Amino acid sequence: MTVKVEKIEGGIPHNTIMVAGLIASVVLVYLTYANVLTGTQYFAFFGGLATVAALVWGSHTIKHLCSYGIGTGVPSAGMMAFGSGVIAMLFATKYGIAAPIVAVILAAVVGAILGYVANNVLNMKIPVMIVSLVEMAVIGALVLMGYAAMMSGSFELSALTTGSVSILGLSLPSYQASFLGGALIATAFMLGGIAIQHPFNACLGPSWTQDRMLYLAAECGFLSMIAAAIMSMPLISMGAALVSLFVAVIGWYYTYAKYIELSKRDAFSWLDSKPIPEVEGQ
Amino acid sequence: MESIVFGIGITALAGALATVAGAAENTESDIGSQGDPNSQVQLAPQMGYLHRIFNKAIAGEPPAWGLWIALGAGIAWAFMAMQVNPILAIVLGAALATFVQGVYATTAYLGRTASLAKFGQPVFVDVLKSMTTVTMAHAFVAIFATVTVCHLMNAALGHPFPLPLLGLVWGIALGAAGSATGNPFYGKERQYQNQKYGAGVPIAASGNIVRYAEAGERNSLDNGWFSARLGGPASGVCFGLIVFLELWRTVLFEHIAAGWGAIIIGIIIILVFMVIDRYIEVWARKNYGPYGKPAEEASS
Structure with missing residues (x-):
């Protein structure tokens, strides 16, 4: 039995963030399909933006779940999200254009089963557990699908398992040089898994503020997107990878500057090379 | 070779x-x-x-x-x-x-x-x-x-x-x-x-870091x-x-018994380390163990 120890006061309600995050990330993943329609790869960066939207939503879900006094469970919640999401995401890529929708539905089922086990079998008895784990699994699946679409240009299994190696100027298809064959999915897993838990883990405390945490979530998302853009270079055309990198750097710089500004606003004081201030009664 | x-x-x-x-x-x-x-x-x-x-x-x-x-x-x-x-x-x-x-x-x-x-x-x-x-x-x-x-x-x-x-x-x-x-x-x-x-961290000292x-x-x-x-x-x-x-x-x-050789050696290594760890633990507890009564003052 756990008691709700902190509550979210003011700010944007969780349901609004959830609906906005879900719609934005699904739509943005679908926008990468423009690659197939136009025959280019320049729209791959929408996959990265989808991950940012899902991560912002995810950081707030973790806040929502962890307000029931799960202090040390914050980083593990991120791993949980991606561990359950990766199953749904990989299975859904078989379904072609329907993949993002299938991933959302499947992830919700996986999350519901895990939530049931956590609440009723392991007896955690946390009221928002099932809903939160459903959300987390959906987020995990969408973020991984976003990285897959961003790094390989498409969210279909055939694109994720075939890359090309150029040997002496000849371009040969290769499983080894693909998103799955090169295990870039392992890096994508960790990029998302740390980015989703870091905002709440870093901002927890009595003076937590919602806007600061959400800006940090976007910052972590764009930072991961920078790394993903560089890793996409051998898989998609260099031009498309540079577009992704450009978008990611701009987004990261803006959110990082904004986050520092908000930290300055919320901090007790902002000192440079000063001793520890005297506290009354010591 | x-x-x-x-x-x-x-x-x-x-x-x-x-x-x-x-x-x-x-x-x-x-x-x-x-x-x-x-x-x-x-x-x-x-x-x-x-x-x-x-x-x-x-x-x-x-x-x-x-x-x-x-x-x-x-x-x-x-x-x-x-x-x-x-x-x-x-x-x-x-x-x-x-x-x-x-x-x-x-x-x-x-x-x-x-x-x-x-x-x-x-x-x-x-x-x-x-x-x-x-x-x-x-x-x-x-x-x-x-x-x-x-x-x-x-x-x-x-x-x-x-x-x-x-x-x-x-x-x-x-x-x-x-x-x-x-x-x-x-x-x-x-x-x-x-x-x-060796006193551990009493509750009263929580947060009182150096x-x-x-x-x-x-x-x-x-x-x-x-x-x-x-x-x-x-x-x-x-x-x-x-x-x-x-x-x-x-x-x-690796080449012994179709890969099982490496697994058996791995288990043996774990067992050897368990013995070493146990020995060190017992030795350390005996030498630096919990505070008992001071046996005797060395001088005075």
Whole structure:
């Protein structure tokens, strides 16, 4: 039995963030399909933006779940999200254009089963557990699908398992040089898994503020997107990878500057090379 | 025979690199107060003990290092797939992963400290500037060494896993080794030098970490200096042994009984270490065990 120890006061309600995050990330993943329609790869960066939207939503879900006094469970919640999401995401890529929708539905089922086990079998008895784990699994699946679409240009299994190696100027298809064959999915897993838990883990405390945490979530998302853009270079055309990198750097710089500004606003004081201030009664 | 000699050479090189990585990893995490010592650094301002210690809370060490190494390996993989020379690729991968680590470190310190505004803990910008760069330097050494170990396994020993997956596995192992071996030197000893030796941490002393140094106020570089002497090398030996013994048993015994030889040797190694650990534990408890009554005063 756990008691709700902190509550979210003011700010944007969780349901609004959830609906906005879900719609934005699904739509943005679908926008990468423009690659197939136009025959280019320049729209791959929408996959990265989808991950940012899902991560912002995810950081707030973790806040929502962890307000029931799960202090040390914050980083593990991120791993949980991606561990359950990766199953749904990989299975859904078989379904072609329907993949993002299938991933959302499947992830919700996986999350519901895990939530049931956590609440009723392991007896955690946390009221928002099932809903939160459903959300987390959906987020995990969408973020991984976003990285897959961003790094390989498409969210279909055939694109994720075939890359090309150029040997002496000849371009040969290769499983080894693909998103799955090169295990870039392992890096994508960790990029998302740390980015989703870091905002709440870093901002927890009595003076937590919602806007600061959400800006940090976007910052972590764009930072991961920078790394993903560089890793996409051998898989998609260099031009498309540079577009992704450009978008990611701009987004990261803006959110990082904004986050520092908000930290300055919320901090007790902002000192440079000063001793520890005297506290009354010591 | 030649391939076994070559394999043993690679094993020795990987073990040496892993030792360097472990030492750098532990010093990095102790300067950042990452892992379990973090709870006291986080608690101190709430108990009224404001401090100038760096509070770099990025998950636990194993997941965080899982990311840094997997990222370094992933980017190195990408550059190698673009036909870049492996050493340059690993340097670029480690540099970019270090950049990500540095950004995470700054956001963690700012976030945690700003959320403690209620207790009057200020953000020290000089702490942020001087400590982040030092942790980044240590992180670069650890990431470069570990990604090189992974590349040696993959390219020289023919490990079937791709580089990023090896990076994830060994990154988590590196974080776990540093967290388990090196942290007690900082969290159980350095933070509580003002308590009676071996007394543990009584509830009343929670958050009362050492905040003043020999001269002036203690910062995390002093903690890095302290733990680099014993905690770092201990973590290095731990991770180095893990990598060395793992590769050694595979290289030498893989061909016996269709791979089962390596597994049996692995189990024997675990049993040998259990015996050693038990012996050390009993020996330490006998010699430094819980405080009994003082037997007799030596003089007077």
